[in-house]
Amino acid sequence: MSWARGYTAAQIALHWVSAVLVIAAFVTHDAMQAAAKAVRDGSWSGYDAAMLVHVIGGSVVFVLALWRLGMLGRRGAPPLPDDEPPLLRAAAKLVKVLLYVIMIVMPVSGILNWFGAVALARQAHLLMEPVVPLTILIHLLGALYQQFWLKSGVLGRMLRPEA
Numbered sequence: 001m002s003w004a005r006g007y008t009a010a011q012i013a014l015h016w017v018s019a020v021l022v023i024a025a026f027v028t029h030d031a032m033q034a035a036a037k038a039v040r041d042g043s044w045s046g047y048d049a050a051m052l053v054h055v056i057g058g059s060v061v062f063v064l065a066l067w068r069l070g071m072l073g074r075r076g077a078p079p080l081p082d083d084e085p086p087l088l089r090a091a092a093k094l095v096k097v098l099l100y101v102i103m104i105v106m107p108v109s110g111i112l113n114w115f116g117a118v119a120l121a122r123q124a125h126l127l128m129e130p131v132v133p134l135t136i137l138i139h140l141l142g143a144l145y146q147q148f149w150l151k152s153g154v155l156g157r158m159l160r161p162e163a
Helices: 010-026 031-041 049-075 085-116 120-130 133-151
Strands: none
Touching: 010 031, 010 049, 010 085, 010 133, 031 085, 031 120, 049 085, 085 120, 085 133, 120 133
């Protein structure tokens, strides 16, 4: 699935909007935990701004992830550099899969937990919480390593649409 020479402007925009929303959902996580505790205690007084950012942002991340996967399926992704070490190739693919799993499973499990009180969904959501920042950090460090150490130009593909 790597027949594209680069990413389109739409793919790049979806990537960065998704990144901002994932970070926003992560940052507002504490507000959701406090609300869940308040619901259990019977003292919840309704949604606040941070909760809305978390719920709406996470839901939009889910929709954008599906959209991105559809675009990826239709157009493919640019290939990794030819001289990419096999271990880095495998790591890049694994991190990409993990990011899509996060963008799909976290919103679905959060919605099922909050609106449906599905215990398994709550467990999945809580289990993945530490995976989110770690995966984002690995993705970011990998892109920076590619760009500034290996000088492969990979980062530029997510900054400039293909010509």
